[in-house]
Amino acid sequence: MIKQLVGRVREYKKDALLTPFFVVLEVVMEVVIPTVMALLIDRGIDAGNLGAIWKYGLILIVCAMLALVFGALAGTFASRASAGFARNLRHDMYYAVQDFSFSNIDKFSTASIVTRLTTDVTNVQNAFQMCTRIAVRCPVMLIFSLIMAFRINNQVAWVFVGVLPILGIGLGILMKIVAPVFARVFKTYDRMNTVVQENLRGIRVVKAYVREEHETEKFQSVSGRLYREFSKAQKTMACAMPLMQICMYACILLISWFGARLIVGGSMTTGELTSLFSYVMQILISLMMVAMVFVMITMSRASAQRISELLTEQADLHDPENPVTAVKDGSIRFENVSFSYKGDHHKFALHGVNLDIKPGQTVGILGGTGSAKSSLVQLIPRLYDVTEGSVKVGGVDVRAYHLETLRDEVAMVLQKNVLFSGTIKENLRWGNEKATDEELKRVCKLAQADEFISQMPDGYDTHIEQGGTNVSGGQKQRLCIARALLKKPKILILDDSTSAVDTKTDALIRRAFVEEIPETTKLIIAQRVSSVQDADQIIVMDNGCINAVGTHDELLRSNEIYQEVYRSQQKGGEE
Incomplete structure (x- = not known):
């Protein structure tokens, strides 16, 4: 050491x-x-x-x-x-x-x-x-x-x-x-930082639920523990x-x-x-x-x-000795894939997944909370490695690619959208740092973001606060989609990233995808059936396994889970 x-x-x-x-x-x-x-x-x-x-x-x-x-x-x-x-x-x-x-x-x-x-x-x-x-x-x-x-x-x-x-x-x-007292002190420091970060990040929720007193008690508890540990050490010294x-x-x-x-x-x-x-x-x-x-x-x-x-700490993911540096197309193939976050073969998040997606297809993914939808798509850009089986992109195992090459061709809008402090332009250029203003405007139109950006006083030079706190949830989602599109990827993954936009805007975004990026393979995780019903195929996830794969009409005829989701949403819409 x-x-x-x-x-x-x-x-x-x-x-x-x-x-x-x-x-x-x-x-x-x-x-x-x-x-x-x-x-x-x-x-x-x-x-x-x-x-x-x-x-x-x-x-x-x-x-x-x-x-x-x-x-x-x-x-x-x-x-x-x-x-x-x-x-x-x-x-x-x-x-x-x-x-x-x-x-x-x-x-x-x-x-x-x-x-x-x-x-x-x-x-x-x-x-x-x-x-x-x-x-x-x-x-x-x-x-x-x-x-x-x-x-x-x-x-x-x-x-x-x-x-x-x-x-x-x-x-x-x-x-x-x-x-040993000082060893405990620094663990308590970690806990105190966690409490402070959670409170500051979720301050709006804290105030909305009038939980200031509860958060204060949490902070006082960990701060008091830190005080007692330090006092004990200082008294001894x-x-x-x-x-x-x-x-x-x-x-x-x-x-x-x-x-x-x-x-x-x-x-x-x-x-x-x-x-x-x-x-x-x-x-x-x-x-x-x-x-x-x-x-x-x-x-x-x-x-x-x-x-x-x-x-x-050694990174779990490494480039192979002779990595592949080009992705042929956006085809995706899961071959008997099982995955555990901790490498535990008794606790699989995904189990026995077999899937074949052709280049340019639009694929919808539906399933209940905890059905491993996000886990499935995170294996494609190799954010995690499979525990068993293999995931292939462009006919090549993702573990054979140079990581940067693979991730440049797979754009992903995560479930938790993140914007950084800086202008809208600076945030968008995370997708392509050399993008021109015209390219920025084009992708924002595809993501239905251009309209609200144009209404801002400084337009594309509007400053975004840390975490995007000065824009709404739907605006943040659309900016993140535009940022992903700027990469011009072969595969685009939307992990429940249109949940905060209305159904009309959602439909406009999906139509823009079909018209403007037909060759890009699109995977859309959604809670609304309307968001995926026009997809080439829909994957129904249940408890870490693929329950069914088919079109909207096929699943509506044969799959109980899909029928139940569809009926509940239709009934809610009618009411």
């Missing part, structure tokens, strides 16, 4: 390596200062030598200035390296998600992916910066200060050595207690400071006692005792900073694991 994450430093390696170099130089200057101070006291002030005072005073100033410069350089390089590291992490994670299949995305919730790209990356970034600066500074400061303390008086210096194990064991116990202070004051008292006896005995000078006190502070502050690094690393460890999970 660590090797994988460190590899993301890439072009910022130089900054990452220069950081500890300047940190070491800064520490050297800071360690030299107490020794120079001791010389200033002993040879200058106590001896009454003004020349020595000037000499050592100037050396102190130079050391302090150098420490300042080295510290500033270390901070600059550390910031640049950590920010670049975080940038590369987000870049790689985002591009990894782009390659995921639907099943990969199903494995990670949307909220979890957002948390990993934001909070988790920030935690790892902070830990990386601390590792390149403080995690280097503390051990170096500790070692150099101990060396200098032993140089001054090895009897007193053993006080430090006696305190270090106590502090180390205490911090280790605290880290072991806190680590708060014990680090008292432990540090006990060790620090114990060192100062012991050094004062031993130092006073040695000064009286003449084996230590006042300046040396003063410098020892400085080294006490440097050593113990270093240890306190080590504790902070441990806290940050403990927090970031859970984040690093979550980031690594996303980066190591």
Whole structure:
């Protein structure tokens, strides 16, 4: 995991390596200062030598200035390296998600992916910066200060050595207690993001059903859980400071006692005792900073694991070694196809599907909720791979195609229509980024969208809010159909994508399909019989299987499910 994450430093390696170099130089200057101070006291002030005072005073100033410069350089390089590291992490994670299949995305919730790209990356970034600066500074400061303390008086210096194990064991116990708490915290973050996203996306439904209080309770519940987990972790880590202070004051008292006896005995000078006190502070502050690094690393460890999970996730769908790069026609053939979302052979969403669709045909698909209509059509552009059997487009198994080639020839208007923030033109050009204004207008006329677009103040330059919240459901559907038509596909799939338009508009759209794109194979999933009754063949789905295939008249004579749907809709229409 660590090797994988460190590899993301890439072009910022130089900054990452220069950081500890300047940190070491800064520490050297800071360690030299107490020794120079001791010389200033002993040879200058106590001896009454003004020349020595000037000499050592100037050396102190130079050391302090150098420490300042080295510290500033270390901070600059550390910031640049950590920010670049975080940038590369987000870049790689985002591009990894782009390659995921639907099943990969199903494995990670949307909220979890957002948390990993934001909070988790920030935690790892902070830990990386601390590792390149403080995690280097503390051990170096500790070692150099101990060396200098032993140089001054090895009897007193053993006080430090006696305190270090106590502090180390205490911090280790605290880290072991806190680590699992932080692992739970980030899962709670995922849940909180899910609650917030659901609320914001469905705010109109929340207000329509007066469920603000319920949503507030949901948020307060998960927010309270997050508060309790963090509080528990922080309370545990708060014990680090008292432990540090006990060790620090114990060192100062012991050094004062031993130092006073040695000064009286003449084996230590006042300046040396003063410098020892400085080294006490440097050593113990270093240890306190080590504790902070441990806290940050403990927090970031859970984040690093979550980031690594996303980066190591292998996409389920891959291009073959020698992919087919051209789709001959829009023919579709299902050969004994069974499909399970989780690859479980005991829980098939589709089972034993055999189907033959000729190029240019219009095929209607009807069935009750949960009958696997959407699952059936999602196998055609290879959004999922079949569990058993094969799906062929243009006479070739979809798994043999280059993914981009296949999906360029299969335009799909999903059940949940999505528009992005930007102008209508920008949204439409998702179908063909090089499309001219005339081509945009043509497909919008086919999708019966040109009329309402022309009535907007800015026409095709009208800005669409995120998710298409400033257009109606029917307008959004028509824009998505126009976007799909712009691809000029060999296969067009409409997954219940005219449900929000009236029957007249629906009929006009279907007539435009027949007249303008006769060679395109059209699959229309619908709830209304009127939307598919003119199709070349109609597929009736039931419980993941094909119940019947035929024309409107044939099914009306022979299929009970189709008869029931037709009668219920006719009866409703008459009433």
